[in-house]
Amino acid sequence: MSSEWPLWEVFIRGQHGLNHRHVGSLHAPDAELAIRHARDVYTRRNEGVSIWVVRSADISASSPSEKGPLFEPSNDKVYRHPTFYDIPDDVGHM
Amino acid sequence: MYAQMVKTDGKGIKPDAEMTPEERRFQARIDAGEKIEPKEWMPDAYRQTLIRQIGQHAHSEIVGQLPEGNWITRAPTLERKAILLAKVQDEAGHGLYLYCAAETLGVSRDELTEALLSGKMKYSSIFNYPTLTWADIGAVGWLVDGAAIMNQVPLQRTSYGPYSRAMIRICKEESFHQRQGYDIMMKMAQGTPEQKRMAQDALDRFWYPSLMMFGPSDKDSVHSAQSMAWKIKINTNDELRQKFVDQTVPQAEYLGLSIPDPDLSWNEDKGGYDFSQPDWSEFFAVLKGNGPCNRDRIEARQQAWDDGRWFRDGLSAHATKAQARRAASKVAAE
Ligand SMILES: [Fe+2]
Ligand SMILES: [Fe+2]
Numbered sequence: 001m002s003s004e005w006p007l008w009e010v011f012i013r014g015q016h017g018l019n020h021r022h023v024g025s026l027h028a029p030d031a032e033l034a035i036r037h038a039r040d041v042y043t044r045r046n047e048g049v050s051i052w053v054v055r056s057a058d059i060s061a062s063s064p065s066e067k068g069p070l071f072e073p074s075n076d077k078v079y080r081h082p083t084f085y086d087i088p089d090d091v092g093h094m
Numbered sequence: 095m096y097a098q099m100v101k102t103d104g105k106g107i108k109p110d111a112e113m114t115p116e117e118r119r120f121q122a123r124i125d126a127g128e129k130i131e132p133k134e135w136m137p138d139a140y141r142q143t144l145i146r147q148i149g150q151h152a153h154s155e156i157v158g159q160l161p162e163g164n165w166i167t168r169a170p171t172l173e174r175k176a177i178l179l180a181k182v183q184d185e186a187g188h189g190l191y192l193y194c195a196a197e198t199l200g201v202s203r204d205e206l207t208e209a210l211l212s213g214k215m216k217y218s219s220i221f222n223y224p225t226l227t228w229a230d231i232g233a234v235g236w237l238v239d240g241a242a243i244m245n246q247v248p249l250q251r252t253s254y255g256p257y258s259r260a261m262i263r264i265c266k267e268e269s270f271h272q273r274q275g276y277d278i279m280m281k282m283a284q285g286t287p288e289q290k291r292m293a294q295d296a297l298d299r300f301w302y303p304s305l306m307m308f309g310p311s312d313k314d315s316v317h318s319a320q321s322m323a324w325k326i327k328i329n330t331n332d333e334l335r336q337k338f339v340d341q342t343v344p345q346a347e348y349l350g351l352s353i354p355d356p357d358l359s360w361n362e363d364k365g366g367y368d369f370s371q372p373d374w375s376e377f378f379a380v381l382k383g384n385g386p387c388n389r390d391r392i393e394a395r396q397q398a399w400d401d402g403r404w405f406r407d408g409l410s411a412h413a414t415k416a417q418a419r420r421a422a423s424k425v426a427a428e
Contacts, residue, residue, distance in 0.1 A: 004204050005410060007197070024263075025194045027203060029409035030416065041187050044180075045267075064134045 007056040008034040010041075012048035020052050028053075096154035096218045096242055098309040098381070100147040100327075103139040106316030107323050124325055129255040132198040140324055145199050146215070147326060148257055152192035153210045153217035157391050159185045161225040162234060170228060177274050178231065184271065188264050195256040211396050219377055220307050222385030223299070229282050229289070233296035235275015237304040237342065243268045244338045245308070248328035257326070276345065283349040290350075297346065298354045302372035308335040310374055340366045 005027040011020040023042045028034035034053040043051070062070055078084050087094050110118065117137055123130065130136055159182050166182065169175035193203055209215040220238055225231060246268065250261045282293035308331040312318040321327035346353050353369075361368045379385065 003410065004202060005406065007194075024191060024259075025197075026190060029406075030413040033409065040183075041190050044184065044187065061133070064131070 005029045008038075008053045009056050009059060010034075010038040011052040011054075012038075012042055013050040014048055015046070020050065023047075025056060096158075096245065096307075097147045097150040098216070098218060098307070100143060100150060100317070100321065102143045102317045102320040107320050121323070124253045124323075128253075129258060130253050131255045139320075140326075141199050143321065143324070144254055144257065144326055145196055145201050147321075148192050148196040148199075148260075149201070149206050149209065149215050150217060152189050152196060152206065153215060154221065155185050155189035155192060157210075157217045157221045157395065158238075159189075160391055160394055161221055161223070161387075162231060164225050165228060165231050168228070169231075174278070181235070181271050181274060184267050188260075188267070191260040191263055192257075195254075195260045198256045207399060211392060211399060213383065213392070216381060217391075218307060219380040219385065220303050221391060222380050222387045223303050224387050226299075227292050227296060229279070229292040229296035230300070232275050232278030232282060232293065233300040235271050235273075236279050236345070237275075237297075237300050238307070239268055239271040239275060240342065241304050241307045241338050243272060244334050244341075251325070251328060253325035279349055279351075283351060293349065294351050297351050301354050302376075305335055305338070305369075305372045306374075306377045306380075308332075308338070310377065336366050339369050343367055 006029075007025055008028055008031075009025050010023050012023050013020045026034065026037050026041055028037050031053055035051050038051045038053055042048070074080070108117065113121065116135060120130075120136060120140075130140075162178060162182050162185075166175060166178055169178050193206060196206060197203060206215070210217065220241075225234065243265070246261055246265055250258055250265055252258045252261065279293055279296075282289045282296075284290075285293075310331065312331045318327060318330065322330075343353060343358065355370045357368065357370045359368050360366075380388070383389075
């Protein structure tokens with residue numbers, strides 16, 4: 001039979017309460033072993049306190065050709081950033 | 095370096111006028127320092143060259159475990175044994191990061207493994223030399239990992255996103271490798287006269303093969319020019335070799351060991367050492383498969399692959415059955 005183990009994407013939460021972050025991928029026969037492999041491959045130096053794995057085939061991704069329509073609309077909305085507004089120094093920190 | 099003499103498909107850099115609009119846009123993105131990500135458009139030659147380069151790099155990490163693995167059972171102390179195990183385990187991890195990066199380009203893990211076993215893909219020439227004494231383990235960490243670091247640090251800035259990210263992870267782990275090697279060399283060099291002789295002997299045998307790791311001079315190579323334009327190669331082989339020599343000579347002096355090169359001398363004008371080239375005919379013979387350990391290395395990989403088959407298949411069968419069982423019990427419950 002000899003077919004390849006499926007590919008999994010690995011997400012790790014670091015020590016300081018940040019979000020799980022994508023760190024890479026690996027092959028494993030099932031979720032349980034994917035987590036064990038992820039422990040060995042991606043957390044040899046205390047990189048994490050929690051691991052998520054998900055089959056790569058189950059991830060839907062935006063396509064590079066949609067970059068414009070998806071992300072350009074936010075470019076011209078400068079008023080979403082605090083620096084858009086001039087607050088006089090006299091007002092103090094805001 | 096771990097990828098030696100990687101050929102591009104083209105005949106060098108295409109003049110701007112001959113590029114298609116897509117190719118021109120692609121080159122502009124690279125020139126602007128943007129990263130190229132897996133699903134984005136890329137020239138086929140870029141993709142194929144990267145598969146060869148990252149694949150060769152991955153194979154080197156994996157095969158590179160063998161000369162060091164040779165000493166795990168015979169490390170002189172429990173501490174040295176634990177350190178060497180951790181180091182070799184890191185190299186396995188490096189291989190895996192890189193295989194995953196190569197796979198994002200559309201080649202499968204099994205295809206890469208088969209290309210290594212059949213000899214279609216190469217790994218670094220350095221791993222075809224034997225590790226005869228414990229001092230060799232020191233020399234490998236100090237010189238071989240040292241040379242690898244020289245090459246890998248600039249590659250963190252490479253244009254292909256997954257490759258660059260793998261390099262960043264790898265570089266974080268490498269400096270421990272080099273330092274533990276130098277630590278072994280210090281112990282040996284400060285030890286009994288016999289230990290010091292072993293350290294000198296290890297340096298004598300690993301010096302020129304380490305210089306070969308960077309590959310022959312490529313200042314006139316069309317392949318290298320293309321790879322540099324694509325930012326999948328950052329420095330020329332000679333630049334990296336020079337940096338390596340300049341860094342290593344004072345380290346050898348500190349150990350009280352001598353570099354086996356009678357023509358080695360400081361060149362004030364260039365601010366670096368003049369040194370002898372390795373024997374390039376030996377390098378080509380080793381690449382062809384005629385180094386001291388080529389056959390052993392591939393046999394060991396082949397045996398690991400064959401012996402592991404029942405295990406890989408068994409776990410796959412278990413996963414399939416468990417999934418069927420879960421599906422059946424879900425139906426029963428409905
Ligand atoms: Fe490595
Ligand atoms: Fe290493």
